[in-house]
Each structure stands twice: as structure tokens, then as C-alpha cells.
Amino acid sequence: MKAGRRTGGQADGGGDGGDRRGARGAPFVYPKPDAPNPLHGVPVEFVGSFPDPRVRIDPPLPEIALIGRSNVGKSTLLNALVGRPGLARVSGSPGKTTLLNFYRLPALYLVDLPGYGFARASKSDRAGYRKLITGYLQTRERLAGIVWLLDIRHDPSKEDREMHELLIESHRPVLAVFTKTDKLSRSAAATRERELAERLGLHPEQVTSTSSRFGLGIPELASSVIAAVGGENS
Numbered sequence: 001m002k003a004g005r006r007t008g009g010q011a012d013g014g015g016d017g018g019d020r021r022g023a024r025g026a027p028f029v030y031p032k033p034d035a036p037n038p039l040h041g042v043p044v045e046f047v048g049s050f051p052d053p054r055v056r057i058d059p060p061l062p063e064i065a066l067i068g069r070s071n072v073g074k075s076t077l078l079n080a081l082v083g084r085p086g087l088a089r090v091s092g093s094p095g096k097t098t099l100l101n102f103y104r105l106p107a108l109y110l111v112d113l114p115g116y117g118f119a120r121a122s123k124s125d126r127a128g129y130r131k132l133i134t135g136y137l138q139t140r141e142r143l144a145g146i147v148w149l150l151d152i153r154h155d156p157s158k159e160d161r162e163m164h165e166l167l168i169e170s171h172r173p174v175l176a177v178f179t180k181t182d183k184l185s186r187s188a189a190a191t192r193e194r195e196l197a198e199r200l201g202l203h204p205e206q207v208t209s210t211s212s213r214f215g216l217g218i219p220e221l222a223s224s225v226i227a228a229v230g231g232e233n234s
């Protein structure tokens, strides 16, 4: 858990010569230890679902996108982040959506990108998905950061590694969030976090761990989201 730890400034990739494999960009920050969730209970409005990554959304505001493999816990995390259990649908039948879901908070949009890694996806489904995501990553002028979800229990899949490449190529700020830490003991989760960060070539400041079920790491993630959009409160 990274509660209370603050990253060392907003370096453009960390200034370590660019040889680490993490997606580049200013890392998210964890401004305050043990603070309450600053996004809990803020007004949230579902704007809509859009197939076109270039869709114009008014008013223009910074965007934070959430992405991850199907069933990683993305809907649950989004709901936990804003303290609204029923906001994003928790999946019963994954694999249907190829739409970008926009949620308006007062000073930012949370963008729920479709999950990847469906066993039954066809080749053309995969190509369409890739086009949607690369289109989104490349064209959104107000995209302030990507929250990339990975299940702490599993090694990165082929699709996770492909997503990692897309994120690296996008040069967008990325925070990798390991989900479902309640499935492991505290010490096993800490070890896994380190292992996964190393395996993915991510700086320790670019990773954090959460349990949406128990609210662990959620306030820190909310603070990171606010910091990533320039510190304006929600």
C-alpha cells in the first residue's frame, strides 16, 4: 500500500534515461496519508456511451480513463471511487460492450473503457477493439491519465502485455492498479505488488493496490486522480 507516499515531483518519465519499460509521463501522486476519499459522494452524472473515440463531449474537461481485462473489477472500482455502488454495472455477461462510457464529475470525466481479453472474441473483434483504444489514446486532447487495472493474483496475460505496449506507445501518464488484494494476505499482496511492478517494468510510484470490496487503497487512488487532473477538487 502506498498510503502517504508521495512521488518525487512531476518528472517526464522519471529522468532515468528512459530505459524503464513503464508507460511514460508524469506519475500519479499519493498526496495524503489516511485521508478520506475526496471523490466520495461528489455529484456524478452518466453522460453516455460512445463508439467513436473522437467524440466531442461538452464541456471539455480533463479525462481519466479506466482500462483492464474483463472481470478485473473495473466497474466495482469505479463505483467505489465515487461511492456509488450502482453507477457502473458490475458485469454479469462480459464481452458485449465496445463503447466508451463517460461519467461527469464536477471537474473531470471518468471514462470507462471497454474491458479486453474475452475468450470468445473474434479476430475482427480484437482488431476493432485495438482501433478503438488506440484511437482514444492518441486523440483525446484532455486525457490526463490512464488507470490500468490488473488482478493482483494473476500474471499479466498476453492481452495485458499487448495493452502495456499500447500504453507505452501512447506516452500518457499511467497508474497501474492491482485489484482484489483482499484475496491475498497483506504480506502476499505487498510481495505481489513488487513482483508485478518489476515484471511490467513499472516504477513503484506508478503502481498501487486496491480492494474495492474493503475500500483499501480507494482514497489514495481518488487523490491520485485529482492530482492527475491538476489538483482541482473533483
Ligand code: GDP
Pocket (backbone or CB within 6 Å): 068, 069, 070, 071, 072, 073, 074, 075, 076, 077, 089, 090, 091, 092, 094, 115, 179, 180, 181, 182, 183, 210, 211, 212, 213, 214
Ligand atoms: P469488470 O468486468 O472489470 O467491470 O469487473 P466487475 O467490477 O464486474 O467485477 C468482476 C467480479 O469481481 C465481480 O464478481 C466482483 O464482485 C468481483 N470483484 C470486484 N472487485 C473486487 C474486490 O476488490 N475484491 C473481491 N474479492 N472481488 C471483487
